Amino acid sequence: MTTKRRYHPARKRGKAFFSRATLEDKAQSSIRSIWAALQSMWSLALLDLRLWYRMPWAIASAIIPPIGMAAMLIVLSLTVTQEPVALVIQSQGAYSRQMANMIESDTDSYAYRVMNTQQAVQALHNQEIAAIITIPPDFDQQVVNHTAHLQLVLNNIDIDFADDIRRSVERTIGQFDASGLDTHNVLASGIAASATNPYLISVNEHDLRKTNVTFVSYQVLPVFVLLILNIGLMGTALLCAQDRQRGTARYLILAPVPDWVFVAGRLLGGFCASCIAIIIAGGICLLTRVLAPPANHWPALIALLAVTALSAAGIGAILGTVLRGTRDIALAASLIATYFFFLGGGFTTIAFLPQWIQTISALNPARYAIDGMRQAMFYPDLTGFSTDITVLTVTAIVAVFLGTVVVRRSWNR
Numbered sequence: 001m002t003t004k005r006r007y008h009p010a011r012k013r014g015k016a017f018f019s020r021a022t023l024e025d026k027a028q029s030s031i032r033s034i035w036a037a038l039q040s041m042w043s044l045a046l047l048d049l050r051l052w053y054r055m056p057w058a059i060a061s062a063i064i065p066p067i068g069m070a071a072m073l074i075v076l077s078l079t080v081t082q083e084p085v086a087l088v089i090q091s092q093g094a095y096s097r098q099m100a101n102m103i104e105s106d107t108d109s110y111a112y113r114v115m116n117t118q119q120a121v122q123a124l125h126n127q128e129i130a131a132i133i134t135i136p137p138d139f140d141q142q143v144v145n146h147t148a149h150l151q152l153v154l155n156n157i158d159i160d161f162a163d164d165i166r167r168s169v170e171r172t173i174g175q176f177d178a179s180g181l182d183t184h185n186v187l188a189s190g191i192a193a194s195a196t197n198p199y200l201i202s203v204n205e206h207d208l209r210k211t212n213v214t215f216v217s218y219q220v221l222p223v224f225v226l227l228i229l230n231i232g233l234m235g236t237a238l239l240c241a242q243d244r245q246r247g248t249a250r251y252l253i254l255a256p257v258p259d260w261v262f263v264a265g266r267l268l269g270g271f272c273a274s275c276i277a278i279i280i281a282g283g284i285c286l287l288t289r290v291l292a293p294p295a296n297h298w299p300a301l302i303a304l305l306a307v308t309a310l311s312a313a314g315i316g317a318i319l320g321t322v323l324r325g326t327r328d329i330a331l332a333a334s335l336i337a338t339y340f341f342f343l344g345g346g347f348t349t350i351a352f353l354p355q356w357i358q359t360i361s362a363l364n365p366a367r368y369a370i371d372g373m374r375q376a377m378f379y380p381d382l383t384g385f386s387t388d389i390t391v392l393t394v395t396a397i398v399a400v401f402l403g404t405v406v407v408r409r410s411w412n413r
Contacts, residue, residue, distance in 0.1 A: 044265025045272055048239050052273055055238070059162055061330050063277070065338065066227040069346075070220065077215040082111045082131040083161050086120035099150070100135060102172050110168060127236030130155050131165050178352045213378050217290055221373045222346040225308060225366050227281060229272045229337035232312025233319060236270030237329045240320030240407055263317075263404045270313035278305055295378040303375070307392040308369045313398025321406045340366035365395040 052058065089100050104112050115123065120132045134151035142148035152169055156162035238298075285291040293301055316333065323329050344350070344366030350358055361367045372388030375381075 013156055017113060037062065039228040040132045040261045041265040041268055044262055045268040048235075048266060048269025049272060049276075051197075051239060051242075052235050052269070058234060058238055058330070061159070061334065063227070063232045065230055065334060066223050066281075069226060069341075070223045073216060073219045073223065079220075079272045083131075083165060085110045085112055085165065086115045086123055086129045088115060088120050089114050090117075090137045091135055091139045093265045094142045095140045095148075096135050099139070099172070099176055099295060102176055103133060103169075106172055106276070110165075113251070118221045124153065124155060127155070130161060131193055132163040133163055133169065209375030217241070218378070219347065220285060222288055222341055222344065222366075222370050224281065224305075225344065225369050226337055226341040226374070228305065228308050229312050229340055229366065231277050232270050232274045232309055232336065233316040233333040233337055234330060235324070236267065236313045236403075237333055238322030238326065238409075239266060239269065240317050241324065241326065241329055260404060260408070262406045266407065267317060267400060267403060270316055272310050274309035274312060275305075280308075280397055291377065293377045297382070300382055301373060303389055304369055304372045304392065307389065307396045308365075311365055311392065311395035311399045314396065314401075314403040315401030318399070318406050321403075321410045343367065365392055368392050 066234055087100065087103055089096060103110070104114075113123075113129065117134070120129070120134075123129045124132055132151075132153040136142070136149070136151060136152075139148055139150075150169065152166075152171065154162055154165060282291070315336070318328055319332055319336070323332055343361050343364045345361070348373070350361045350367055353361075368388040368391045372385055372392070375388070376382060
């Protein structure tokens with residue numbers, strides 16, 4: 001008599017669990033769950049963008065500081081690089097023409113107007129110009145005798161622009177003297193080298209980039225970071241605070257969706273708001289040729305902007321949960337963004353400042369964003385970019401994690 005082999009129910013369930021059909025069902029179920037979570041996140045992000053659009057005062061609070069900073073930078077650039085100066089040429093010799101051409105070609109600090117003596121004196125008296133540079137009648141003979149000089153009449157009411165004009169004149173004189181050691185220029189002008197270079201000193205200059213970076217182009221990048229921080233901080237913080245004030249956090253907890261999905265959607269909304277602002281501002285800068293990044297550096301720039309926006313959204317979530325009151329949140333967000341801006345190199349290069357400022361700035365993530373963007377925008381290589389992107393990525397991860405934890409705990413209270 002034969003007996004049928006009987007399988008233990010647990011073994012049957014084990015075989016069924018590992019069957020191909022069951023694994024495929026579980027995979028499809030996981031994909032559907034992930035897709036549903038992504039849809040929920042995106043829906044909440046779109047809702048946040050709509051709510052953000054319906055708060056014009058919040059939008060104004062976020063974009064007015066960067067716009068004001070950009071306007072101030074434009075005015076400063078015009079003040080620094082477009083100082084009106086009169087050039088009076090009283091000699092028509094070869095050396096005088098060479099000196100006049102050098103002065104007129106130095107457009108980094110001057111906005112030249114060629115005038116006669118009477119016109120220049122009247123313009124200086126009316127404060128229409130800041131200085132008068134005069135090439136005297138006997139300039140050519142003075143060059144031959146090694147006693148040449150230029151006459152500079154300067155309205156030194158402000159030490160900043162006065163020193164700019166002094167340095168520019170001295171630079172032009174140095175170039176005129178050093179031109180005697182340049183064989184190509186000497187042959188082209190027909191002037192003897194011994195006459196044009198009385199000091200016999202030349203400067204061997206090595207530039208780190210092909211062209212000089214304008215003041216506006218160099219300073220506009222920190223304004224981008226300020227825009228990201230302002231919108232990311234303020235937008236996410238205000239929306240998180242409204243969940244508590246309006247009591248909508250209770251309904252979010254009761255929804256048949258994990259809490260982390262809603263928190264991620266909230267952070268995604270702040271991230272998208274920052275991205276929209278950057279796309280608009282970046283498009284304006286590209287169209288006006290204020291910025292022209294190398295084609296192969298675009299991925300690096302996009303990565304820097306993305307992690308900076310994520311960091312701002314995470315910090316904004318923490319800020320909106322800890323503080324209460326719309327005014328307090330708006331003020332705190334603006335102060336934090338401004339602190340990050342100035343200590344990150346908003347108006348200068350941190351590496352050129354005293355050591356104690358560099359030490360404090362090392363704790364500021366905006367510094368790495370500004371340094372990385374300047375490196376990717378103005379230099380031919382990406383030296384130091386790995387450090388910048390690593391610090392910003394770690395900052396983004398920590399900020400998003402802490403923001404998620406803080407928001408979830410506030411919802412459960």
